[in-house]
Amino acid sequence: QVQLVESGGGVVQPGRSLRLSCSASGFTFSYYGMHWIRQAPGKGLEWVAVISYDARNQLYADFAKGRFTISRDNTRNTLHLEMDSLEIEDTAIFYCARAGGGGLRWYLDNWGQGTLVTVSS
Amino acid sequence: EIVLTQSPDTLSLSPGERATFSCRASQRVTSGYLAWYQQIPGRAPRLLIYGSSSRATDIPDRFSGSGSGTDFTLTVSSLEPEDFAVYYCQQYSTSPYTFGQGTRLEIK
Numbered sequence: 001q002v003q004l005v006e007s008g009g010g011v012v013q014p015g016r017s018l019r020l021s022c023s024a025s026g027f028t029f030s031y032y033g034m035h036w037i038r039q040a041p042g043k044g045l046e047w048v049a050v051i052s053y054d055a056r057n058q059l060y061a062d063f064a065k066g067r068f069t070i071s072r073d074n075t076r077n078t079l080h081l082e083m084d085s086l087e088i089e090d091t092a093i094f095y096c097a098r099a100g101g102g103g104l105r106w107y108l109d110n111w112g113q114g115t116l117v118t119v120s121s
Numbered sequence: 122e123i124v125l126t127q128s129p130d131t132l133s134l135s136p137g138e139r140a141t142f143s144c145r146a147s148q149r150v151t152s153g154y155l156a157w158y159q160q161i162p163g164r165a166p167r168l169l170i171y172g173s174s175s176r177a178t179d180i181p182d183r184f185s186g187s188g189s190g191t192d193f194t195l196t197v198s199s200l201e202p203e204d205f206a207v208y209y210c211q212q213y214s215t216s217p218y219t220f221g222q223g224t225r226l227e228i229k
Binding site: 050095096100 | 178182209217
């Protein structure tokens with residue numbers, strides 16, 4: 001079955017960088033778009049970014065543009081999120097999720113369990 | 122950016138009752154590209170409905186979705202104990218792919 005496992009979360013100081021990873025298994029990773037979504041403690045879901053199946057296209061939420069970079073390695077079935085200039089407001093659980101198809105305009109049909117990022121001095 | 126407003130914020134019902142969740146968009150959601158997710162506290166969200174009315178794999182038929190344009194509805198015909206959770210709508214027609222703020226379904 002589809003399995004998505006996030007890693008890379010932890011405690012980081014404001015202004016520093018962090019790289020999250022999402023390891024995928026149970027499906028042909030290179031066929032599907034992939035997303036990152038975050039959820040601040042006690043808050044709702046917030047979409048972060050999406051990347052197409054072939055990595056040619058990416059889209060970002062406004063808060064992520066210029067600070068976050070989504071990428072993928074189809075040879076290693078892995079999705080990444082590079083986050084720079086982190087702010088306290090970026091504290092959240094970060095989920096990776098599979099898109100329902102290969103492009104950008106798809107629902108999120110499978111989710112990982114999330115990795116917690118805490119930005120604190 | 123398309124803003125999704127869900128109502129009510131909290132819904133208090135009993136098992137066996139019918140639940141109706143509303144999601145209103147600030148602009149038209151093209152092609153019915155609207156999804157509904159369920160999140161039990163402490164767990165990852167789960168896809169319930171996509172394309173405004175198509176049930177996801179293994180979702181019971183007591184869950185149904187409807188709507189188009191700017192107004193969408195999720196209905197649970199007869200609540201089971203495991204249905205008490207938070208429900209989110211999301212549009213994936215126009216980037217950024219926004220979520221509603223969520224509706225919490227609690228046991229009355």
